[in-house]
Amino acid sequence: MNTSIGIVTAQRAHFDTPLTFRSGAVLPQYDLMYETYGTLNADKSNAVLICHALSGHHHVAGSYADDPKNVGWWDNMIGPGKPLDTNKFFIVGLNNLGGCHGSTGPASINPATGKPYGSSFPVVTVEDWVESQARLADMLGIQQFAAVVGGSLGGMQAMQWSLSYPERVRHVLAIATAPRLTAENIAFNDVARNAILTDPDFHGGDFYQHNVVPKRGLRLARMLGHITYLSDDAMADKFGRTLRSGKLSYNYEIEFEIESYLRYQGDKFANYFDANTYLLMTKALDYFDPARDFDDNLDRAFARAKANYLVISFTTDWRFSPERSRAIVNTLLHNKRNVSYAEITSTHGHDSFLMQHEHYHNVMRAYLDNIAREFTA
Amino acid sequence: MNHEPSQLTASRPDFAAIAASIPTGSSVLDLGCGDGSLLRYLKETRNVRGYGVEISDANIEAGIRNGVNVIQADLESGLSGFEENAFDFVILSQTLQATHRTEPLIEEMLRVGRECIVSFPNFGYWKNRLQVIRGNMPVSKDLPFQWYDTPNVHLCTLGDFEMFCDKYKLQILDRHVMTGTTNVSFLPNLLGSMAVYRFRRVS
Numbered sequence: 001m002n003t004s005i006g007i008v009t010a011q012r013a014h015f016d017t018p019l020t021f022r023s024g025a026v027l028p029q030y031d032l033m034y035e036t037y038g039t040l041n042a043d044k045s046n047a048v049l050i051c052h053a054l055s056g057h058h059h060v061a062g063s064y065a066d067d068p069k070n071v072g073w074w075d076n077m078i079g080p081g082k083p084l085d086t087n088k089f090f091i092v093g094l095n096n097l098g099g100c101h102g103s104t105g106p107a108s109i110n111p112a113t114g115k116p117y118g119s120s121f122p123v124v125t126v127e128d129w130v131e132s133q134a135r136l137a138d139m140l141g142i143q144q145f146a147a148v149v150g151g152s153l154g155g156m157q158a159m160q161w162s163l164s165y166p167e168r169v170r171h172v173l174a175i176a177t178a179p180r181l182t183a184e185n186i187a188f189n190d191v192a193r194n195a196i197l198t199d200p201d202f203h204g205g206d207f208y209q210h211n212v213v214p215k216r217g218l219r220l221a222r223m224l225g226h227i228t229y230l231s232d233d234a235m236a237d238k239f240g241r242t243l244r245s246g247k248l249s250y251n252y253e254i255e256f257e258i259e260s261y262l263r264y265q266g267d268k269f270a271n272y273f274d275a276n277t278y279l280l281m282t283k284a285l286d287y288f289d290p291a292r293d294f295d296d297n298l299d300r301a302f303a304r305a306k307a308n309y310l311v312i313s314f315t316t317d318w319r320f321s322p323e324r325s326r327a328i329v330n331t332l333l334h335n336k337r338n339v340s341y342a343e344i345t346s347t348h349g350h351d352s353f354l355m356q357h358e359h360y361h362n363v364m365r366a367y368l369d370n371i372a373r374e375f376t377a
Numbered sequence: 378m379n380h381e382p383s384q385l386t387a388s389r390p391d392f393a394a395i396a397a398s399i400p401t402g403s404s405v406l407d408l409g410c411g412d413g414s415l416l417r418y419l420k421e422t423r424n425v426r427g428y429g430v431e432i433s434d435a436n437i438e439a440g441i442r443n444g445v446n447v448i449q450a451d452l453e454s455g456l457s458g459f460e461e462n463a464f465d466f467v468i469l470s471q472t473l474q475a476t477h478r479t480e481p482l483i484e485e486m487l488r489v490g491r492e493c494i495v496s497f498p499n500f501g502y503w504k505n506r507l508q509v510i511r512g513n514m515p516v517s518k519d520l521p522f523q524w525y526d527t528p529n530v531h532l533c534t535l536g537d538f539e540m541f542c543d544k545y546k547l548q549i550l551d552r553h554v555m556t557g558t559t560n561v562s563f564l565p566n567l568l569g570s571m572a573v574y575r576f577r578r579v580s
Contacts, residue, residue, distance in 0.1 A: 310441075329448060330458040333428065336404075341448045342437050359434050366441040 005037050005079040005086050008062035008072070012102065013139055019097075019132060022287075025122030029111070032136050033058045033102035034094040037078060038086035040142070045375040047142040048084060049133060050074065050093040051150035051157035054225070054281045055273060057101035060093035061086075076356045083364035084149070088372040092140065097132050098124040098280040106276030107208060119205030124280050126156050126288045130164045133157070137168070144168050146371050151175040151353035152320060153281065156288045159328070162307040163290055171371055173364070175312045176353040178324035179298050179331065180289040185319060188228055189282040192221035196275045205276050214275045219266035221278055226265050231316035231349035298331045308338035310367045312360065314352035315345045340367065391470060391496040392418050394553040394573040398494065399423050403465040406430070406490060408452045408482075409472035413440030420445060427464070430456075453478055459489040469495040474529040483545070487578050492550065496573040499554070501534030501566045519570050535566040542576055551575035 010033055018028045035058050040047060050060050052073070061078035063071045078084040078091055095103040098121060106121040122128075137145065148169050150158040155177025161169045181189075196202055199217030203210050239258040254260045294300040309332050313325035322343050332339040342363045346352040352360070392415055399405065403425050407416050410429025413436070419425040428446040431437055440447030450458075453476060467490030469482075474497050476482050486493045498519035499505075505515035514524040522529065533541070535554065542549055554561045554569030561569040 326450075326458065333448075333458055333463070334460055336426070338446050339428075339448070340437075340441050340446050341450075342434075342441075343449045345434070359438070362438050363441060366438055370441070370444050 003080055004071070004075060005062040007065045008035050008037060008059070009064075010035050010058060010102065013136055015132075015135055015139075017135070019128070019135075021122045021128045022125045023123050027097070027104070027122060030097060030104035030132070031102070031108075032094050032097070032104075032132060033099075034092060034136060035059060035062075035072075036093075036140075037061055037091045038089050040090040040140070041375065043375075044142055045144070045146060046088065046090050046372070047137075047140070047145050048089045048091045049137070049145050049148045049158075049161070050078070050084075050091060051129075051133070051148065051154035052093070052096065053150070053152035053154045054278075054285070055269070056154065057099060058093045058095040058103075059101070060091070074354065076354075077361070077364065083361050083368055085368070085372070088376070089146065089368075092136070092142075094133065094136060096124075096129050098122075098277055098284075100272075100274035100277040105274065106205065106280070107274050116206075116208040118208055118276065121276060121280070123283055126153075126160045126284055127164060129157055129284070130160045133161075134165060134168065144170060146375065147171040147173055147368070149173040149175075150177070152177055152350065153285050153288075156285070160288070160290065162305045162309075163301065166304050166306040169307050170374070171310070171367075172307045173310045173312070173367070174325075174328060176314055176317055176320045176325075176350055177328070178320050179328050180291065181286055182324075186286045188224065188319070189286055192224050193279055193282055195220035195224070196279060199275075202275060205279075207275070213270070215270040218273060218275045218278060219263075219270040222269040222273075223262045223266040226262060228319045229350040231318065231347060233316060233347050234349055237347065298327070299334045302331050302335045302337070305332075305335060305337060309340070310363075311339060311341045312353070312363065313341075313343050314349070314360075315343060316347055317350045317352060319350040389414065389470075390555055390558045391553075391571060391573050394555065395419075395468060395470065395494055395496065396422055397553070398551050398575050399425065399466055402426075404463070405466045405468060406456075406459065406464045407468045407470065408456075408486070409469065409475075410436070410440060410445075410447060411470075412436050413443035413445040413447055415468070415470055416440075416445040417443045452476075453482060456485040456489050461488055462491055464490040465492065466490055467493050469493070471496055471498070473497045474532045477530060479531050480545075483547075487547075492575055492577045494573065494575045495538075496571065497533070497538070499535050499566065499569050499572050500532040501536060502556070502570045503567050504570070506567075517570070535569065535572050538572070538574065542574075546579045547576045548579045549574055549576045 013032045016029050018026050020026050059072045061072035061075045095101040098105045106117050110117045148158040148161040155174040158172045158174050162172045196217035199214035201212040202214040242257040290301040291298040311325050313322040329341045344360045405425045405427035407429040410431050416429050430452045437449045467486040473495050508515040553573040554565035556570040
């Protein structure tokens with residue numbers, strides 16, 4: 001039942017129509033990397049878009065023929081017989097603009113200059129991403145998604161779809177997300193950005209020309225972020241106060257297991273992720289605020305929505321707390337949208353949305369099975 | 378499909394009595410909606426638009442499987458997410474007796490709904506009275522728990538409930554009393570095992 005989709009292939013789509021960003025900046029042309037799983041049915045009614053979070057990308061499920069260990073980031077959710085069943089749905093995952101996994105981003109070569117975009121890459125918003133995703137949908141011949149699904153920053157994109165293109169999405173699955181970040185949440189992002197911005201190797205974002213990478217900043221940003229994605233309980237369970245050598249060494253080397261884990265995660269991340277992409281992703285998080293154009297009235301912002309919603313939160317997620325999801329639910333209730341809400345008991349904090357969890361997956365499966373009945377009936 | 382409407386009414390005789398007073402196309406909030414069967418029944422037979430509020434994980438899964446809107450929340454921690462007069466009907470089906478803070482909950486029901494419908498087991502039913510006279514707490518089909526494991530903390534008789542309505546100036550619009558699937562009109566507080574009341578605030 002829980003088998004993988006198997007070997008998948010990444011594809012590249014090129015777009016020549018200029019994209020105007022919310023900031024006013026224009027990108028004359030760009031590429032989007034994407035993957036698809038399953039088969040688009042005859043009336044093209046079974047398409048599902050997966051929107052990724054801060055460090056995600058287009059490789060959502062399956063693995064590559066030449067890199068079998070590189071398994072997609074949501075492989076436990078997507079595949080034959082899984083909640084997002086590839087026998088029923090045609091699933092599209094992409095790497096967002098500004099990313100560092102093949103889609104046009106700060107590290108890409110700007111055709112106009114022959115140099116990496118670096119600091120000149122536009123600051124991208126959730127709305128801009130939805131615009132670029134809609135163009136990818138056009139290219140794939142998808143007029144309307146059966147569902148747009150995302151966790152965290154991905155959940156913001158899923159919600160934005162129902163606001164930017166109310167006619168083009170039937171269901172929104174918004175997981176571990178928020179209608180906008182709290183001040184505390186922006187504060188965490190700003191500390192992470194400052195770690196990168198103040199790294200001497202950052203060179204104002206144009207470090208590529210200097211053949212250096214602001215690894216120290218990126219590493220600190222990831223370490224901080226990682227702490228906020230876990231919960232106190234999860235860290236206590238996994239690491240507690242365990243010492244690596246079993247005794248105190250009275251210096252600043254790695255002593256506690258948690259230090260070892262965080263530094264390892266930070267190093268790993270700094271070795272493959274792009275510092276400018278990290279900055280852009282955190283800014284997109286900070287800027288997302290659909291109520292802003294409506295005098296801070298979220299109910300009015302959602303008045304144009306036509307989709308049905310499944311909202312999911314996790315009890316120990318303090319970065320995107322259940323309270324934030326309830327704010328989304330309340331707005332949907334006030335707008336008389338169809339909405340179901342599940343508050344999943346989980347110890348894994350914000351990262352719960354990526355974890356294998358029976359009840360969480362059952363809720364997803366139940367909701368998605370109903371969606372599948374709409375087009376197979 | 379989990380079950381057909383006819384099977385639903387057989388398993389829960391209060392469903393038909395509740396549905397009887399709900400016009401087609403109404404908006405409904407079902408508090409303590411369980412697996413969503415009532416909402417689904419009302420959706421299929423009355424084309425209602427509605428939401429269920431439920432606390433248990435298993436029931437949230439079941440409600441979604443039943444194709445109805447379910448919101449996971451503790452209904453006793455308030456219905457603050459719902460706006461005033463948001464619903465034509467607020468239903469509390471077989472849940473009243475298990476609520477801890479009953480008065481504020483009914484107050485909230487009256488705020489978010491134009492009319493309220495509650496169904497509950499009648500503690501005054503003669504078989505219950507007989508068991509008490511014999512010296513034991515009642516255990517029956519409608520009251521299937523032992524005193525030590527019951528979730529029921531606020532059991533009442535029809536007489537008690539009507540006194541409550543009187544005290545809080547609630548106008549009873551409708552009352553269905555039944556035993557099993559049989560309607561009871563003679564000596565309802567003695568011969569009825571279950572009651573469905575529809576009421577609103579006296580305007």
